[in-house]
Amino acid sequence: MDNKQEDRRIRRTKKLLKSGFASLMKEKEFKDIRVKDITDLVDLNRGTFYLHYNDTYDLLEKIENEVLDDFQTMIDTYRPQVDGHSMLPVIAPIVDYIVDNLEVCRVLFQNKTSNDFWEKFQKLIRKNGVSMIRMTYPNYNQEYLDYFFSFVTTGILGLIKEWFDTEMRLPKNELVLVSDKLISATATSILNKNSTC
Amino acid sequence: MDNKQEDRRIRRTKKLLKSGFASLMKEKEFKDIRVKDITDLVDLNRGTFYLHYNDTYDLLEKIENEVLDDFQTMIDTYRPQVDGHSMLPVIAPIVDYIVDNLEVCRVLFQNKTSNDFWEKFQKLIRKNGVSMIRMTYPNYNQEYLDYFFSFVTTGILGLIKEWFDTEMRLPKNELVLVSDKLISATATSILNKNSTC
DNA sequence: TCCATTACTCAACATTGTGTTGCTTTTTTA
DNA sequence: TAAAAAAGCAACACAATGTTGAGTAATGGA
Numbered sequence: 001m002d003n004k005q006e007d008r009r010i011r012r013t014k015k016l017l018k019s020g021f022a023s024l025m026k027e028k029e030f031k032d033i034r035v036k037d038i039t040d041l042v043d044l045n046r047g048t049f050y051l052h053y054n055d056t057y058d059l060l061e062k063i064e065n066e067v068l069d070d071f072q073t074m075i076d077t078y079r080p081q082v083d084g085h086s087m088l089p090v091i092a093p094i095v096d097y098i099v100d101n102l103e104v105c106r107v108l109f110q111n112k113t114s115n116d117f118w119e120k121f122q123k124l125i126r127k128n129g130v131s132m133i134r135m136t137y138p139n140y141n142q143e144y145l146d147y148f149f150s151f152v153t154t155g156i157l158g159l160i161k162e163w164f165d166t167e168m169r170l171p172k173n174e175l176v177l178v179s180d181k182l183i184s185a186t187a188t189s190i191l192n193k194n195s196t197c
Numbered sequence: 198m199d200n201k202q203e204d205r206r207i208r209r210t211k212k213l214l215k216s217g218f219a220s221l222m223k224e225k226e227f228k229d230i231r232v233k234d235i236t237d238l239v240d241l242n243r244g245t246f247y248l249h250y251n252d253t254y255d256l257l258e259k260i261e262n263e264v265l266d267d268f269q270t271m272i273d274t275y276r277p278q279v280d281g282h283s284m285l286p287v288i289a290p291i292v293d294y295i296v297d298n299l300e301v302c303r304v305l306f307q308n309k310t311s312n313d314f315w316e317k318f319q320k321l322i323r324k325n326g327v328s329m330i331r332m333t334y335p336n337y338n339q340e341y342l343d344y345f346f347s348f349v350t351t352g353i354l355g356l357i358k359e360w361f362d363t364e365m366r367l368p369k370n371e372l373v374l375v376s377d378k379l380i381s382a383t384a385t386s387i388l389n390k391n392s393t394c
Numbered sequence: 395t396c397c398a399t400t401a402c403t404c405a406a407c408a409t410t411g412t413g414t415t416g417c418t419t420t421t422t423t424a
Numbered sequence: 425t426a427a428a429a430a431a432g433c434a435a436c437a438c439a440a441t442g443t444t445g446a447g448t449a450a451t452g453g454a
Contacts, residue, residue, distance in 0.1 A: 420432085
């Protein structure tokens with residue numbers, strides 16, 4: 001978006017720091033990653049890190065927010081195509097995105113850090129999902145709806161995590177289908193039986 | 198279990214450190230908790246901490262494992278009562294346990310640390326759950342079963358987290374019912390439709 | 395092409411928290 | 425009550441942090 005706002009050097013440096021960080025996350029735990037580890041890996045001065053991030057938590061958070069912004073953009077783009085029965089039109093591009101940004105997404109979805117990303121992801125899905133459900137079931141009990149969304153969104157996060165944990169053995173399109181199936185199965189079983197409670 | 202194995206002073210000290218830690222987790226993030234914070238709070242020497250734990254991560258891990266051991270014991274105790282259709286006989290005592298150990302369980306289920314507890318909890322449920330499912334569906338595709346379990350177990354974890362996040366407003370027995378309902382809804386919709394794939 | 399701007403480098407620094415040690419005091423248990 | 429073991433205490437070296445000031449190099453607009 002702000003592609004021309006930042007100095008080319010800054011873009012380059014940030015990209016290096018982020019990719020170095022993601023790369024280190026394959027080898028060691030988040031808590032064991034030092035600023036020096038990152039800057040050594042990508043050949044930058046340690047001080048340079050602090051020109052852009054406060055610490056490794058800040059770096060992680062910035063990465064999280066960038067991905068989440070992309071997700072929101074995709075939801076806004078593809079939601080109009082959802083027909084109410086299946087979430088496929090939205091799920092498919094999101095899974096495509098994950099595949100296109102594997103290294104970073106692995107870090108976020110496998111979530112060996114703190115569950116900030118999971119939490120924010122859920123908020124995003126819930127925000128967008130509640131408004132859709134309300135169209136069909138305007139009076140459904142809000143508290144139950146909250147629990148429903150907690151269940152489904154964490155469930156999907158667990159699904160994607162499982163996918164990474166198993167080296168992405170399941171083909172991408174099957175992951176999409178399984179996700180959609182589980183979402184609609186849960187939704188219909190809950191929404192239809194208790195639409196008045 | 199080893200109630201009489203450990204010196205009374207050790208029992209007291211460990212209990213103090215664990216409760217102090219759980220108490221601090223209400224105020225601040227895990228990463229901001231120093232060993233000195235804990236020992237100051239419960240009036241112990243900082244060095245004493247290191248007689249029992251390597252660091253705060255180690256302390257957290259020990260807490261996790263104790264709770265998980267209790268869960269396994271409860272599953273072993275109550276599983277014989279499960280009739281195949283509902284998980285209520287197992288879910289209910291687990292939720293009771295959570296209520297009886299609120300402070301510690303809040304830390305583990307709200308999971309603002311690293312998702313080690315979630316991960317171990319899932320492993321435990323999966324281990325016990327797969328063997329039950331196999332009785333009824335011996336030939337169900339293993340890979341799909343894995344995804345099903347990832348979905349359901351993280352879903353339930355999300356449910357419990359939601360419960361803590363909303364100050365446990367939902368009555369305990371309703372939480373039990375919602376959990377059971379979501380589990381069996383997901384299970385039946387998946388297992389019945391695709392028992393051959 | 396030049397020049398002002400600004401990002402990055404480098405070395406040094408104070409600070410904080412860690413994990414350990416040797417010795418003393420207190421508590422436990424048999 | 426005595427031996428054993430845990431907790432207190434003070435001091436230590438160490439690692440990593442976050443910041444600094446001054447010099448160097450790259451950038452992008454005129």
